[in-house]
Amino acid sequence: MSEPRLSIIPGWIVTDPRLKGKDLQVLCMLGRNANTRHGWCRRSQVQLAKALDCSRSTVQAAINRLVDIGALERREVVSSSGRDSAHWYRVIYDSKVESSAFDAWDAEDEKEFDPTSDFGSDAPPAGIPAPPADPESAPPAGSGPAPINASTLTPPDKREERERERGSENQEEDPAVIERGFKRFFHGWKTAISDSEPDARRVWLMLSAEKRAKAEAKSADYQAAALSTGRKHLCSAATYLREERWEKLQETTAAAASAAPEAYSAYSRAGRGLLLAELMRPERYLQLTILEEVIVRDKPEKRDLIWRDKREKQGWPEAVRLIETTVQRRKFNVPQRIVDASQGFDKVKVGGEVWEAWKRLHHARCWPWLPAPDGLEWMQFPRLSPDIEDIDEACEHALSDFKNAIGMERDNDDAA
Incomplete structure (x- = not known):
């Protein structure tokens, strides 16, 4: 086949509300080449724009947003001749994890895999034969391989379901489940890139499990309803949680319906x-890139043309x-x-x-x-x-x- 069969992108980006326009298509185009041995691909923005039937500025804006969101890594390339050159890109599959999350996961793994702990004392861990019932030796093990109890081989959705069930049985919530729920909620908040994650986490941990579930489930609907009333700014994630604003969603939705602008x-x-x-x-402050400075130095007659193009596209x-x-x-x-x-x-x-x-x-x-x-x-x-x-x-x-x-x-x- 001339075209790749698959495009590999991070699953969390699909529902990220910060995506705009061609962002997801651009990421998928780069993800089609993500299965190389080093994970990087070198692609021309002009060719990407041609494939997606859009302007180069649209592709460039999409790449800048994906880099800011944390779904893409970019390495710029300056050719020896000073001419524009295709850059290197790498799709980032996992978002950055806070140290507090690792603490929670360590506690979980120690509880599950430490043979000296009381976890699972009613039955031996998978893969370890039970002690003999009498002084006689235990029968020999079968010829097949022992079953593997590796949590990393369990699909994430099944693992979360298992952890929730275990938490409900013990009547105690798993810190790792709480942290993952917070990450899903916070990354879905439109102002997350400039919001205070520690403030939001503190309020999140103060809520009950029932309220956290409602806050996450109604987050997207609340944000859409709040912004549709004509407001320019969205409240912080911590304020949304602290004031339990999801309870006002019905009222906010009604106000949005009556005040929705044309x-x-x-x-x-x-x-x-x-x-x-x-x-x-006022025009945005602009500076020439290293590549543009090289071009202007070598060909001063192109200075006005480069500055005009830059101002029209970015000013x-x-x-x-x-x-x-x-x-x-x-x-x-x-x-x-x-x-x-x-x-x-x-x-x-x-x-x-x-x-x-x-x-x-x-x-x-x-x-x-x-x-x-x-x-x-x-x-x-x-x-x-x-x-x-x-x-x-x-x-x-x-x-x-x-x-x-x-x-x-x-x-x-x-x-x-």
Whole structure:
């Protein structure tokens, strides 16, 4: 076969809420080559983008997220000629384990495998013959191999089930089961990457087994309901546990249903308004990579081109995300103040004089440009003043009016 039959990826990543867009597909593409002897594969982002029918920036953003999440390791490669080169990637199958988890597992293993302990005293451990019932010697062992009692050969789901049953029989919870339940819950919390894991673990250990089960089962539903009400920030995992917010899920869901905002694309008035608002924010601080510095040093005439490409793709990351979302035919929510301020936008003929003027404005500021799909005849932009004859000046003036209308001047002053 010309294509690999399998793609090997970590199971925990499949339900991770931090995944976006093409993330899982990119991981699967890299995982198809994970069965080499050293676990690394060298792949071109351009070829990955071609295989997944998306842009290179989409693949690059997916790889950056997978590295941040902890599902992928990357080693950059700089060629001797200074040209861009494919990087090395390795899929990471197991997330980092806290030392407290090993303490719990050590206690468990000592309890199960230490022959001097009282564990399993009612019957001899598997593989060890029972003592003879009388002074006579025991019958010889069979010719077949002794059964193996190795916990690592037991599937994880069966092992957890066995541990839960054992814990219920002893009326005492297994620390390893508690820790694994916490890991599942915490890794599923949307702000886990910046949240305090020790704080959340302390509250988790204070809850009863029943409450921990409810907290984990309703975690995803609570997060979705809370964010759908228009909130910009999610509470910490520790707060969710401490205040038992899963009990408020029904109330939160009802509020979300009544306050769910309408979704837009950047082809609409409101969507274009949000896109322009993100573009008018301060540009992200950028630096050339080592490879780019080498290229600029060797070919100074490419400096402006490299900087333009970098600014358009990375200078306003939220605007780039809105464009990619729209191109992928998905929608996003828009704050009501921007919806209201963009109601006066005009329809602009694609390819027309006003369209070209807005395109020149974006080019002059190194802003990413939203392309018009085939068949789209009109797009939305701020209304131009009929009193300004120069069309480029009119676009600048209309943009400034929109910025004032959504209060960005005030926001910038307050931020300073």
